[in-house]
Amino acid sequence: MTDYTKEIQKRRTFAIISHPDAGKTTLTEKFLLYGGAINLAGSVKGKATARHAVSDWMEIEKERGISVTSSVLQFNYDGYCINILDTPGHQDFSEDTYRTLMAADSAVMVIDASKGVEAQTRKLFKVCAMRHIPIFTFINKMDRDANDTFELLDDIEKELGIPTCPVNWPIGSGKKFRGVYDRDTKKVLTFSDTMKGTKEGHIEEIDIDDAKIDEVMDEDQKEQLMDEIELLDGASAEFDMEAVSCGKLSPVFFGSALTNFGVETFLQHFLTMTTSPLPRTADCGVIDPMTEEFSAFVFKIQANMNKAHRDRIAFMRICSGKFDAGMEVYHVQGDKKMRLSQPQQMMAQDRHIVEEAYAGDIIGVFDPGIFSIGDTVCTPGKKFAYEGIPTFAPEHFARVRLLDSMKRKQFVKGVNQIAQEGAIQIFQEYMGGMEEIIVGVVGVLQFDVLKYRLENEYNVDIRLENLPYEHIRWIANKEEVDVEKLTGTSDMKKVKDMKGNPLLLFVNSWSVGMTLDRNENLKLEEFSKN
Ligand code: GDP
DSSP states (O other), rough: OOOHHHHHHHHHEEEEETTSSSSSHHHHHHHHHHHSSSSSSSSSSTTTTTHHHTTTTOHHHHHHHEEEEEEEEEEEEETEEEEEEOOOOOOOOOHHHHHHHTOSEEEEEETTTTTTOOOHHHHHHHHHHHHHHOEEEEEEEETSSSOOOHHHHHHHHHHOOOOOEEEEEEEOOOOGEEEETTTTTTEEEEEOOOOOTSSSOOOOEEEEESTTHHSSOOOHHHHHHHHHHHHHHHSSSOOOOOHHHSSEEEEEOBBBTTTSHHHHHHHHHHHHOOOSSOOOTTTTTOOTTTSOOEEEEEEOOOOOOOOTOOOOOOHHHHHHEEEEETEEETTTTTTEEEEEEEEEETTEEEEEEEEETTTOOOOEESSSOOTTTOOOOTTTOOOOOOOOBBOOOEEEEEEEEEEGGGGGGHHHHHHHHHHTTTEEHHHHHTTTTTTSSEEESSSSHHHHHHHHHHHHHHHEEEEEEEEEOOEEEETTTTTTTGGGOOOTTTTOOEETTTTTOOEEESSHHHHHHHHHOOTTTOOOSSSSSO
């Protein structure tokens, strides 16, 4: 193997998905701790002040104390080079959260053991499932009273429609949590309370037949464990690596990120089961990550990290080959040869300039306003475009009113630019023009971002009026349907997106079904690939 293929082979690029508070940040910290990337757990992004060091990019983030942007963390562990894509975990997540998943090769799903599958987990899971990437489940907070283990697995299977295969099994929970039983090695990993990670834990590995096991758990617990294992061996899906690889079976692990229990064993198993950079589909066929020629696609554009310069950063996922700083590349959509300016990477807290990067890595490059989401960059001489990134369904809508009509020009420019960066989606009345604009966002925080940016960057004041729509559908067969003649429900609104595609907005989810019933030929879809 040549050097560059070795580098690619050892890369693992994944995202962590969860509902807020399930423990994603804590788990990430513990991963970094094992990788030696940070010395002290808790320093990645403390909720209040420490976080600003990491992503002090937008004023609004500072004001709110939450992370609007998502960053990438790279560290090494056990011969692997790991890229964690951080998806914004706050309730007000945005379309960027979904787009980040397009750059991942697998996902770790963190679930709170006392809550099971929650709303945001469900949404993020859907996007992963659409891509058929492997999904690994970490059931967290076992040091607290947890739901019944079988019920937790049942919940995942029913809510998300993916069968599960527990790799280990918890012994008790809360005050009675004793550790996990590894189904393969038949050994128990004993839990010791690290007092929220402040004290070094002493974890033992004891064979289930070893007499020492009686010191760890009482008769009842052992009996329960044996019963559960027997039941499990009879009932659960058999481990099938092929099914895992295409996202049809999720390996499940139990632990407690806060007390640092079960995290390293999870990481070790995960790294052997998850995939090195996956091939990606382009318009000329599938591109092998191991080919020598560099290629990448833009999955996120971050505006205004530095307000003084109004610059943007385009985040690219490298899909094949090796990237060298200063190399000439070809921007396919712009039909231009260029050098990528100031390529950078995040290593734990620091942004630094990269000299070289490989398939699987994420780099951020200075963008003078030429890139769009989904664009392809490759070695000059090649000319292909990676599959585009879908437009995801916004969940909140508002009508935008311009307060000073003299500023119409700046206003139109501003909303268009912000929409082009992918922070918001703009819609117009189906038969109308730009005089009335409806804005759709995935997370409500984006409304604030829009208002703030229009005021600060374009000197335009607006008023937003919330609209009651919650469901949006693109018309999949627009050529076959006469949109004007569509008969829907009374809450339905016809609009068009910036590319002129017709869409329907609904207040109620049942109206979607009703409209489909009333219009036999109509085909609707939840995201747009155009
Ligand atoms: P995120 O919103 O998913 O990133 O969640 P955080 O990692 O910020 O965790 C949310 C809260 O749960 C914090 O107060 C953590 O200290 C706590 N937490 C995380 N993991 C555990 C765990 O394993 N056990 C307990 N008891 N608390 C946890």
